[in-house]
Amino acid sequence: MRIRLSNWPGRFTRNGFKLVSGIGSGPQVNRKQVVSSRFTLLITVLLPAAVILSIVGAVSVGSVTIKFNETWKIIINHLLPWYQPFDQTWRTATEKIVWDLRLPRVLLGGTVGGILSVAGVAIQASVRNPLAGPYILGISSSAATGAVSVMLLGAFRFLGNFALSIGAFIGAMLGMFMVITIANVKGRVTPVRIVLTGVAISAFFSAVTNFIVHSAKNDEGVRSALFWMIGSFAGARWEYWPLPAVGLILSVVMFMALSRALNAMILGDETAVTLGVNIQTLRMVTVITAALITGLGVAVSGAIAFVGLVVPHVVRVFTGADHKRVLPISLFVGAVYLIWADVLARIIVAPEELSIGIITSLLGAPFFVYLLRKSRYSFGGKSS
Amino acid sequence: MSKRFLLALLIVFLAGTLCFAGGQEETSSNADSSGSTINNKMEQTFVPFTVTTYGQEVTYDHIPKRAVSLNAHTTEIMLAMGLGDVMVGTAYNNAPVLPQYQKEFEKIPKLAGKYPSLEVFLNADPDFVFGRSSAFQEKSVAPLETVLDYGIMVYVCKGSYTVGTTMEDVYEDFQVLGRVFQVEECADELIRGMKEKIEAVQKKIGERETLRVFVLDATGDTAFTACRSLETSLIEAAGGENIFDDIEKVWARVSWEEVVERNPEVIVINEYGKTLSSEKIAFAKSLPAMADVDAVKNDRFVVVELPAIFPGIRNADTVEQLARAFYPERF
Numbered sequence: 001m002r003i004r005l006s007n008w009p010g011r012f013t014r015n016g017f018k019l020v021s022g023i024g025s026g027p028q029v030n031r032k033q034v035v036s037s038r039f040t041l042l043i044t045v046l047l048p049a050a051v052i053l054s055i056v057g058a059v060s061v062g063s064v065t066i067k068f069n070e071t072w073k074i075i076i077n078h079l080l081p082w083y084q085p086f087d088q089t090w091r092t093a094t095e096k097i098v099w100d101l102r103l104p105r106v107l108l109g110g111t112v113g114g115i116l117s118v119a120g121v122a123i124q125a126s127v128r129n130p131l132a133g134p135y136i137l138g139i140s141s142s143a144a145t146g147a148v149s150v151m152l153l154g155a156f157r158f159l160g161n162f163a164l165s166i167g168a169f170i171g172a173m174l175g176m177f178m179v180i181t182i183a184n185v186k187g188r189v190t191p192v193r194i195v196l197t198g199v200a201i202s203a204f205f206s207a208v209t210n211f212i213v214h215s216a217k218n219d220e221g222v223r224s225a226l227f228w229m230i231g232s233f234a235g236a237r238w239e240y241w242p243l244p245a246v247g248l249i250l251s252v253v254m255f256m257a258l259s260r261a262l263n264a265m266i267l268g269d270e271t272a273v274t275l276g277v278n279i280q281t282l283r284m285v286t287v288i289t290a291a292l293i294t295g296l297g298v299a300v301s302g303a304i305a306f307v308g309l310v311v312p313h314v315v316r317v318f319t320g321a322d323h324k325r326v327l328p329i330s331l332f333v334g335a336v337y338l339i340w341a342d343v344l345a346r347i348i349v350a351p352e353e354l355s356i357g358i359i360t361s362l363l364g365a366p367f368f369v370y371l372l373r374k375s376r377y378s379f380g381g382k383s384s
Numbered sequence: 385m386s387k388r389f390l391l392a393l394l395i396v397f398l399a400g401t402l403c404f405a406g407g408q409e410e411t412s413s414n415a416d417s418s419g420s421t422i423n424n425k426m427e428q429t430f431v432p433f434t435v436t437t438y439g440q441e442v443t444y445d446h447i448p449k450r451a452v453s454l455n456a457h458t459t460e461i462m463l464a465m466g467l468g469d470v471m472v473g474t475a476y477n478n479a480p481v482l483p484q485y486q487k488e489f490e491k492i493p494k495l496a497g498k499y500p501s502l503e504v505f506l507n508a509d510p511d512f513v514f515g516r517s518s519a520f521q522e523k524s525v526a527p528l529e530t531v532l533d534y535g536i537m538v539y540v541c542k543g544s545y546t547v548g549t550t551m552e553d554v555y556e557d558f559q560v561l562g563r564v565f566q567v568e569e570c571a572d573e574l575i576r577g578m579k580e581k582i583e584a585v586q587k588k589i590g591e592r593e594t595l596r597v598f599v600l601d602a603t604g605d606t607a608f609t610a611c612r613s614l615e616t617s618l619i620e621a622a623g624g625e626n627i628f629d630d631i632e633k634v635w636a637r638v639s640w641e642e643v644v645e646r647n648p649e650v651i652v653i654n655e656y657g658k659t660l661s662s663e664k665i666a667f668a669k670s671l672p673a674m675a676d677v678d679a680v681k682n683d684r685f686v687v688v689e690l691p692a693i694f695p696g697i698r699n700a701d702t703v704e705q706l707a708r709a710f711y712p713e714r715f
Contacts, residue, residue: 063500064507093509096534101503154439164522216633224521234502235522235530351496351504355523 039325047332051110054339058106059098061343063350066094074098105236108300109342109356110335111244112233113307115297117315117334118248119290120308121326122255125262126286127191133309134294136194137287138175138201140303143295144229145205146171148212151225164225165240165299172295175201180288189283190269231304231357233342240300247293252331254289258282259323266321305357306364307334317371435560438517438540440528444564448537451565452508454499454515454525456481457696458541462514463488464697465561465570473508475500476519478656479691482698499524512537514561516544516694539564543695547634549614551582551621554695578700582621585707588714589623595710597624598648598679602659603667606637615652615693622706624650644673650710651679656690684709 059075060068073086074095088095119134127136135141150156150167159166183189183197209226216222228235255262261282264272272279294308311334312326319325338356341363345356432445452473453459459474460481468488473495481489495504505513505525513531517540520528531538542556543549555575562571597619602608610616611631619626627646628638651668655661665685674680686709692702708715 063504091509093506096506097503100534101506221517221521224518224523227523232523235526237530346501346503351500352498353501 043328043332047329051332051335051339054336055106055110058109058339058343059102062097062102062346063353064094064097066098070094071098071102075103100238101236104238104241105233105342106339108236108241108244109233109338111241111248112297112301112304113311113334113336113338114252114331115244115248115293115334116304116308116338117311117330118252118255118327119294119297121312121315121323121330122251122262122286122290123308124312125266125323126283126290127194128266128268129191129195130313131309132195134290134297135202135303135308136198137179137291138198138205139172139291139294139298140229141202141205141209142175142178143168143172143298143303144226145209145212146174147225147229148209148222151221152212152216162239164228168229168302169295169299171205172291172298175205176288176291176295180284187280189280191283194287227355229302230355231302231360232345232353232355233301234353236300244293244296244300247296248331251289251293252327255286255327256324258286259327262286262323263321302357304338304360306361306368307338310364310368311337313368314371430566433563435539437538437542437560438520438528438545440532440538442532442538444537446511447566448510448512448564450508450510451512451514452495452505452510454513454519455541455694457691457694457698458514458516459489459492460485460691460698461557461561461696464574465558465565465567467561467565467567468492470565472510473500473505475515479689502526502530506534510536512539512564514539514541516541518544537564541695543614547632548612548617549634549695550617551578551614551699554614554699557695574697578697581700582703585622585704589707589711590714592623592711594620594623594625596627596647596649596678597652597710598627598643598646598650599652599654600664600668601635601654603664604637606639607643609636609638610634610654610693611636613693614695614699615654615688618693618699618702619652619706621703622710624706624710640671640673644677647677649678649682650684650686652706653685653687654690654693655687661685661687686710 056072060066060071070090074090075098077084077086077088078099116134120132123132123134123136124130129136146167146169147164149171150163156163156166179194179197179201180189182201183193185193213222213226261272261277264275264277265279265282265286267275269279272282297304311330315326315330315333319329338360341359342356344359344363345354348354348359430445430447432443434441434443436442449470450472451462451467451470452475453462453471454475456477456479459471459477462468462471463481463485468485468491471492474489474492475495476498477494478498480486493508495508499519502525513536515525519525520531520538520540525531528538528540539557539560542553546553555578558571558574559568562568599610599615599619600607601610609628610626611628611633613634616626616629627643627648628636631638651665653661653664668674669680679685686706688702688705692698692705
């Protein structure tokens with residue numbers, strides 16, 4: 001079977017079928033039914049099961065060897081605090097490691113993986129550019145500027161562990177706000193203008209960050225903040241988890257409701273307008289929502305590379321371009337991907353830790369290239 | 385929400401007491417740890433106190449029973465104070481420990497080649513940790529606040545985060561550790577010994593013009609050098625003057641042009657890692673602009689090992705080593 005991901009930014013085709021559903025002519029009815037029942041099974045049973053199994057597996061692995069059943073006794077005891085089914089036969093240190101380090105870390109990894117993938121899908125659609133990702137609005141570099149300035153100025157020190165996160169989030173929002181404002185000329189925001197403004201703002205904030213790092217007197221903390229921005233879940237805590245998780249759920253619900261409009265948008269502004277989509281408002285809403293959840297993710301884990309760009313493409317290769325499918329599948333695939341990437345980050349150089357950004361790029365890039373070659377990907381023209 | 389939190393806190397607290405009781409049992413059943421009874425006696429007279437370290441107030445409320453040291457030079461300080469018995473982990477052992485402590489050092493588990501992950505660190509179940517400020521970062525073990533949240537007492541080596549560190553800061557580390565572990569006599573003894581050694585060196589070199597000294601830490605397009613660090617204080621104590629002591633940073637990159645302009649009489653090479661000091665010397669000599677610099681012309685290079693210039697028990701010996709190299713005719 002030849003899978004093709006071609007003719008971007010128009011439509012993706014698979015086995016010669018146009019799968020740009022929701023608009024225009026769909027494939028034969030019987031085929032559609034087969035595909036959609038398989039899809040329902042995938043989305044409601046198989047993928048959630050994969051996520052849960054990943055969580056179970058990932059919590060049991062780490063630089064310290066802890067018995068599988070001990071790990072789960074600890075977690076079940078914590079989940080049922082009034083019942084406490086198991087007697088404590090383990091050391092307190094083990095309990096701290098499982099409950100305070102590993103579980104929040106795995107959950108956060110899955111959540112951020114979902115965030116980056118969903119944001120990637122939304123941004124790629126709204127700027128109609130396959131090279132776009134969640135960081136296209138300069139979010140990663142402006143967040144880095146926020147984080148290093150917090151370390152340099154000692155701002156938000158009273159917030160303790162949250163200082164770095166809040167600095168990064170404020171930076172991210174500032175970057176996003178600048179891009180949106182600058183790209184907006186006479187009430188119109190075109191995809192090209194967003195992308196190029198993002199590139200410029202990104203370069204600007206990188207320079208500011210480097211300048212801050214350079215001029216710091218004792219730069220240990222500042223350098224560390226910069227390193228942290230490459231991405232790591234080593235600092236995960238329970239308190240970091242709720243906000244990104246809620247943001248992710250809300251945004252997925254919203255994007256799913258807008259999935260038809262996103263499908264229309266990918267066909268181009270003119271087509272979308274003829275299909276009755278208010279293109280300007282829609283673009284603003286999707287871009288800002290995607291940037292917002294990306295900011296929440298970056299604030300707790302740094303800017304992890306090559307997830308938001310790759311996962312949507314990989315998913316499209318298998319599902320076609322319909323956002324009703326791409327969005328939920330990307331959510332789960334992204335979650336599973338980042339959970340296991342983090343496991344590798346923890347065990348490859350144990351008892352030390354690698355930055356997860358290294359893992360995601362090291363695995364993601366070759367796999368992506370392999371898929372592109374296999375599926376005869378071409379950009380904006382006929383596949384050759 | 386707050387109910388669950390309280391419950392969790394209670395569990396942690398209960399677990400903590402359990403562990404504490406378990407730990408005590410272990411020490412008393414351990415026959416060859418003769419210090420345990422003395423320790424228990426002291427426990428009763430221990431007065432909790434608070435110290436500000438790396439911008440955080442830390443309260444020491446009992447004598448630590450399970451201590452971890454995260455750097456080579458901090459490990460040496462603890463071993464020199466006779467704390468090997470209570471140490472349950474060392475890390476970042478990038479230089480061989482002094483031979484007199486080798487045997488004791490080998491008994492202590494090594495947690496990691498560099499900094500251990502938080503998981504590995506907690507698994508050692510420490511109640512006290514001593515290390516450089518670089519250890520207490522998100523990318524290393526964990527930020528100071530996080531470590532404190534786990535109920536672990538922390539002391540951060542003062543020289544690792546202070547711009548313009550002097551020997552007084554090194555002595556302060558000894559004194560705080562002495563107080564925490566109730567071995568103050570030992571700390572005072574160490575300090576006295578080092579002060580005497582430095583005084584003796586200074587008496588020998590006597591009155592003289594100061595020597596212009598350049599520290600070469602790493603080579604490259606620009607030179608990486610020490611500015612307002614402990615190394616500068618040691619150079620000053622040995623009768624030299626760091627030509628870059630005007631830069632208000634601990635370390636900095638400077639242009640070779642500026643090095644030539646300031647014309648050092650001696651170059652101090654920091655030896656560590658995979659780049660040999662001989663390679664650094666060869667590089668400095670290979671730069672045409674450096675040919676007329678006094679230190680290169682007279683071939684005056686001194687090699688010091690990194691632990692010798694980090695705050696610790698070797699600093700007085702470093703002063704002597706530098707003074708001998710600066711003023712060989714006076715020794």
